[in-house]
Amino acid sequence: MSTRYFTDREFGQRPAVSETIDDRVWGALHALIEMRVDSGAFGYRFTEQCADGDGPCGSDRRAFARFLEAEVPGIDWPLNSQEVPETPIALDLLEFCAKAVGEPVLGSYHSYQHHHHMSWDRAAGLAIFVADVNLLFQRNGIAFELDANGHAQRILPxxxxxxxxxxxxxxxxxxxxxxxxxxxxxxxxxxxxxxxxxxxxxxxxxxxxxxxxxxxxxxxxxxxxxxxxxxxxxxxxxxxxxxxxxxxxxxxxxxxxxxxxxxxxxxxxxxxxxxxxxxxxxxxxxxxxxxxxx
The missing domain is CATH 1.20.120 (Four Helix Bundle (Hemerythrin (Met), subunit A))
Structure with missing residues (x-):
């Protein structure tokens, strides 16, 4: 499915000239990350194990938070949608998330614990995450993007x-x-x-x-x-x-x-x-x- 909107098709993409992630873009990035925490996507790296010992069942939020705060100083968990970090810190956050993300693959349903057991498609999860971030940047004229490996880079003039x-x-x-x-x-x-x-x-x-x-x-x-x-x-x-x-x-x-x-x-x-x-x-x-x- 194309990610190009009507204005992109008719008038061309917005020039990528801003090197600052503003409150609008930060709010969307905040939501994007929270959605993946909730879906268990970060369980690819930070795996929560079923209490009954039946295997992986989602993201270990505590491990995610502790590693995030240690690997990306300047970011506190939970994220605050109203407090926009400095742009280099936000980019470090996105790289951290890119290293941890995978597309959840639901397995058997564990009725007693009310969850599915999971595995993760790393390639698909990373590609979707990169595409979602880059769409937000492109639509708002942000002069950064994530490459296929999830590394932030500048879009050069x-x-x-x-x-x-x-x-x-x-x-x-x-x-x-x-x-x-x-x-x-x-x-x-x-x-x-x-x-x-x-x-x-x-x-x-x-x-x-x-x-x-x-x-x-x-x-x-x-x-x-x-x-x-x-x-x-x-x-x-x-x-x-x-x-x-x-x-x-x-x-x-x-x-x-x-x-x-x-x-x-x-x-x-x-x-x-x-x-x-x-x-x-x-x-x-x-x-x-x-x-x-x-």
């Missing part, structure tokens, strides 16, 4: 998606490959601090790229690299030199590669997106021009 489409790193320098892959993978994180770390590693990769060409010192090496990207003396070569200087200045003045009190913190997600795309595109140009794109 289109310019970032296009930039990261070039994501295989075989530059011939193992350390540079590791820096680039770290930057790429961590920039997908829902957490802003992870993305700041990704930008830092990308600037570190830029500094390392400058030293890959032969030369007596870093400036000579950097100039040789730029000469491979554009003809020496051309307007494009001048523009690329100016861009390299500008990016170096940005890395020194903002809190990217250094943490002195004079450096300014990058506070907003869209600012990180802009910086990441700008630097990643420039590094890509240098690598492709020098035959290091893999």
């Amino acid at each position: 289109q310019p970032v998606v296009q930039t990261l489409g070039w994501a295989m790193f075989r530059t011939g320098d193992d350390q540079l490959d590791r820096l680039l892959e770290y930057a790429r993978s961590h920039f997908l994180s829902p957490k802003l601090d992870d993305r700041r770390d990704a930008v830092e590693k990308l600037w570190d990769a830029f500094e390392r790229v400058k030293t890959l060409e032969p030369g007596a010192d870093k400036k000579v090496q950097a100039d040789a690299l730029l000469d491979r990207a554009a003809v020496s003396g051309s307007k494009m070569r001048v523009a690329l030199g100016d861009e390299a200087k500008a990016l170096t200045t940005i890395g020194n003045n903002l809190r990217i590669r250094h943490s002195e009190v004079s450096q300014e913190m990058i506070e907003r997600s869209e600012q990180l997106d802009w910086l990441f795309v700008r630097m990643f595109s420039f590094v890509r140009l240098l690598l492709v021009s020098s035959g290091r794109s893999g």
Whole structure:
């Protein structure tokens, strides 16, 4: 059955631009989780045993609550539909639930205890849970989703998606490959601090790229690299030199590669997106021009 509503079909899906789970979405997530507690879906991981010793019969609510509070600090059980947690905490909660969920399969009915004995279809339960969460996010323009394994990830703006489409790193320098892959993978994180770390590693990769060409010192090496990207003396070569200087200045003045009190913190997600795309595109140009794109 299609999960697309009339407005999705007629006008397109709402842009995924919000990085905050608001009270409306939280209320629905709260209900979604409570429904699965009641149905016994979390018994896949937190299994309640029949008091008569006849096998599994649902979710062990006490075990669920104790593990939840220990694994996701910042969440108290029972959940409060009126108290919206910080978005990273809510995403941790969803990942916790995704690890525990399975679709209940009802077995024999135990009339004395008034319950069914159960088993769980893990794949079906996880897929349904992921689909339900992602529908709520999509309908409300939330820029996160759960992947098929139940891991939260950010939905990237289109310019970032296009930039990261070039994501295989075989530059011939193992350390540079590791820096680039770290930057790429961590920039997908829902957490802003992870993305700041990704930008830092990308600037570190830029500094390392400058030293890959032969030369007596870093400036000579950097100039040789730029000469491979554009003809020496051309307007494009001048523009690329100016861009390299500008990016170096940005890395020194903002809190990217250094943490002195004079450096300014990058506070907003869209600012990180802009910086990441700008630097990643420039590094890509240098690598492709020098035959290091893999």
